[in-house]
Amino acid sequence: MSVPADDPLLSTRSGRVKEARRLTRRAARTERRLFLAEGRQAVREALALPGCVREVFAVPGRHDDLRTHAVGVAWHDADEAAVASLSDTVSPQGVVAVCSALDRPLPDVLSDTPSLVVVCADVRDPGNAGTVVRCADAVGAQAVVLTGDSVDVHNGKTVRASVGSVFHLPVAVHRETAEAVALLQERGFTVLAADGSGETDLYADPQLLRGPVAWLFGNEAWGLPAELAELADHRVSVPIPGRAESLNLATAAAVCLYATYAARR
The missing domain is CATH 3.30.1330.30 (Ribosomal protein L30/S12)
Structure with a gap:
């Protein structure tokens, strides 16, 4: 009661x-x-x-x-x-x-041996952050990491945008994005930076998505700074065969995460 x-x-x-x-x-x-x-x-x-x-x-x-x-x-x-x-x-x-509060230290989250992690670097919009958490939950990712000056995961709009998913999977907060990337690589993750000008096509090599993967997504307005994208093992671009200039953060995250899911089926 x-x-x-x-x-x-x-x-x-x-x-x-x-x-x-x-x-x-x-x-x-x-x-x-x-x-x-x-x-x-x-x-x-x-x-x-x-x-x-x-x-x-x-x-x-x-x-x-x-x-x-x-x-x-x-x-x-x-x-x-x-x-x-x-x-x-x-x-x-x-x-x-x-x-x-839900957030846990990144080393603690990684001790659970996840195989798919989502890293949001300097994501400022609470709606976008919550939607990415929701997408990560939907595809079965085991953790989300908020780095840099990202929005508070406990922000009311972030919690609502996640539609309850923030309670389903671990969330870590780590101030330095470069440190988070290095730690993930030390733990055996292939870090993939979502980058519109990336040299690797998302669908070119499904094998790339089948091992432990950490997706790195940048800010809604300016994406990932070059110095952060270069830290990743691969810079991955989502093909846009139509005339759209780009995809927004939440959409790009959904496409990348579901491509990862499809490669693992």
């Missing part, structure tokens, strides 16, 4: 709501190692991850089915305004969970 709230109906003035609202700021999330997951899908997936959810704020009567899964979790009935104050969406769904 969920743990009943102390107050029968919390408002925006409640101390618990005010404390949770602090987590809308990155500094507070970093300091407290907590974040907010908003919406039915995110809360459902968070509750399925043992030990992840600390407490839930929900509008009474709207999410009772989720409450049955909140074993040992403090469940607070709160009014619409209180729950909405914890959300940055236009149409809040009336349920928000306070969750423990």
Whole structure:
């Protein structure tokens, strides 16, 4: 059973709501190692991850089915305004969970011996970051790494864009991209840099995709700096036979990851 709230109906003035609202700021999330997951899908997936959810704020009567899964979790009935104050969406769904931070050190993630890793270098847009996490989850990748000045994986928009996938696979945060690449190579990964001007065609050599692979994706606007792309074992380009100038980050990631999946089938 969920743990009943102390107050029968919390408002925006409640101390618990005010404390949770602090987590809308990155500094507070970093300091407290907590974040907010908003919406039915995110809360459902968070509750399925043992030990992840600390407490839930929900509008009474709207999410009772989720409450049955909140074993040992403090469940607070709160009014619409209180729950909405914890959300940055236009149409809040009336349920928000306070969750423990998900990121792990990169060496710790690699100790699980993954065979497909996705590295996002300086990815700033939370929607793109969340979509890449979702794509990685969909193809069965075992980890996502955010490097450089990438967006906070616990950003509300990132969590929503992942559609729950952020709770399904390990996420590492590593400040220096070059160090992350070197560590992956030391662990036996072939690092492939997605680069529109890369010398290797994505579909030219399926064998290249069959061993332990780490895909390296760059910023939405400027891609991968040359000095980072050169650190990879191969710079790989996605063929564009049509007239489009390029593919956006999330689309390119999806194409590369599914090509990897296809090569391994």
